[in-house]
Structure formats: C-alpha cells, structure tokens
Amino acid sequence: MFDGIAHRYDFLNHALSLFRDVAWRKASCRMLRNKAPSLVNLLDLCGGTGDFAKTYAQELGMPKCSVIGDFSYGMLYRSVLKSKESFAVQMDALKTPFPGALFDVILNGFGMRNLPDASLGLDEVKRILKPGGYFVTLEFFAPSNWFSRFFYNVLAPIFIPIVGAFFSGKKEAYEYLVRSVRGFLTVENYVLLAQQKGFEVEEVKACDFGIAYRVLIKKKEERL
Numbered sequence: 001m002f003d004g005i006a007h008r009y010d011f012l013n014h015a016l017s018l019f020r021d022v023a024w025r026k027a028s029c030r031m032l033r034n035k036a037p038s039l040v041n042l043l044d045l046c047g048g049t050g051d052f053a054k055t056y057a058q059e060l061g062m063p064k065c066s067v068i069g070d071f072s073y074g075m076l077y078r079s080v081l082k083s084k085e086s087f088a089v090q091m092d093a094l095k096t097p098f099p100g101a102l103f104d105v106i107l108n109g110f111g112m113r114n115l116p117d118a119s120l121g122l123d124e125v126k127r128i129l130k131p132g133g134y135f136v137t138l139e140f141f142a143p144s145n146w147f148s149r150f151f152y153n154v155l156a157p158i159f160i161p162i163v164g165a166f167f168s169g170k171k172e173a174y175e176y177l178v179r180s181v182r183g184f185l186t187v188e189n190y191v192l193l194a195q196q197k198g199f200e201v202e203e204v205k206a207c208d209f210g211i212a213y214r215v216l217i218k219k220k221e222e223r224l
C-alpha cells in the first residue's frame with residue numbers, strides 16, 4: 001500500500017494536515033533538546049521518506065549515524081533521493097536486523113499504528129535502544145476527547161479519502177488511514193502499555209487539540 005502512494009506521500013501529508021505535520025515533527029524533535037547526547041546513533045523507524053530523521057538533523061544537529069528503517073522500498077527510495085545523509089534499510093519494524101542496545105534515539109512518526117501489533121513494536125524498540133536512550137512517538141491515536149472524536153468520526157472519513165483519492169488515485173489507502181486511527185490505541189492506553197514494558201514516559205503532548213500526540217519515552221538506565 002505504501003509503495004503505491006509513495007510518489008504522492010509527502011505532498012498529501014502536507015496538504016491533508018495543512019502543513020502541520022512539519023510543525024509536529026519539529027516539536028517532537030525539540031522534546032529531546034538537552035536530553036539526548038550530541039553524537040547519537042539515530043533510527044527513524046517506519047521512517048518512510050525520511051522527514052523525521054531530516055527534521056532531527058535540522059533541529060538538533062547531525063547524528064553520528066542516521067538510519068531510516070522501513071519495509072516499503074518505494075518510500076525508502078524517496079528518502080534516498082531527498083537526502084544522502086542517512087542509511088536507508090529495508091526492514092520489518094517488528095524484527096529489525098540490529099543487535100541489542102545500539103541506538104541512542106529512535107523516532108517513529110505515524111508508524112506504530114501501522115504495525116500488526118504495537119506491543120511487539122515496543123518490545124523491539126526496547127531491545128535495540130541503549131539503556132537511557134529515548135523513543136519518540138508521533139502518532140494519530142484513537143480519539144479520546146470531543147474534538148478528536150468529531151474530527152476522526154465525522155470530518156476525516158469524508159474529506160481524507162476524497163482528497164487522498166484525487167491526488168494519489170488510491171482511495172483505499174486513505175480510507176485505511178482513518179480506519180487505522182479509529183482502531184488504534186488511545187494515547188492513554190499507549191502510555192500504559194509502555195509503562196507496563198518498563199519504559200519511563202517523560203512527556204505526552206497533544207498536537208492541535210489531540211489530532212496527533214507526541215510521546216517521549218525513555219528506556220531505564222541499567223542499575224549495577
């Protein structure tokens with residue numbers, strides 16, 4: 001599905017969110033200011049066309065090593081056309097090819113909702129994150145306030161598939177987008193799940209009244 005919309009993905013992301021996705025990624029990266037070490041190993045998991053990794057480099061400086069991991073070749077291909085500063089690796093987010101405790105920072109923009117099991121996704125993140133490392137989730141969670149309920153139950157099912165179909169020719173991908181948001185965890189349940197897995201949840205911020213949320217999670221330091 002993502003291969004099929006890759007050529008229009010960035011344009012539609014910006015158009016459907018009225019360019020708010022750019023601000024949301026920036027704000028998500030800024031949550032790491034004064035927290036992450038200066039030369040990080042960075043993974044943009046479900047990184048698609050690489051906008052999250054690119055925003056990180058612009059906001060916080062070039063990582064020591066930057067990897068964009070995604071299973072869609074079409075999306076990764078576009079990440080490479082845009083920037084040669086990251087390695088693009090085709091992979092499954094639930095079974096990454098990396099050894100444990102490799103990354104200082106893992107970003108995930110609008111990816112957790114697309115995994116067959118977000119719980120297994122968090123397990124894999126925990127495995128490959130260094131102790132003390134950070135995981136940033138930027139996601140459309142299932143609506144849990146009146147504004148997001150109105151947006152995702154009334155407005156989005158009408159305008160997102162129409163605009164998506166008009167520009168990409170793939171109506172089903174944009175119907176899936178709305179369906180996947182409504183079928184995903186609420187941000188409250190996502191936080192609980194992360195805490196049950198032993199993560200520390202440091203910050204949870206609503207983007208534009210809960211259309212999206214950014215969540216900053218830390219893997220606990222190891223005690224000797």
Ligand SMILES: C[S@@+](CC[C@H](N)C(=O)[O-])C[C@H]1O[C@@H](n2cnc3c(N)ncnc32)[C@H](O)[C@@H]1O
Nearest residue numbers: 002046047048070071072075092093109110114
């Ligand atoms: C909505 S896009 C998000 C792209 C990008 N992170 C952004 O901020 O715009 C979701 C991405 O997750 C990828 N994806 C979905 N399931 C995946 C999985 N199991 N393993 C790796 N990538 C996956 C898709 O190929 C797609 O590129």
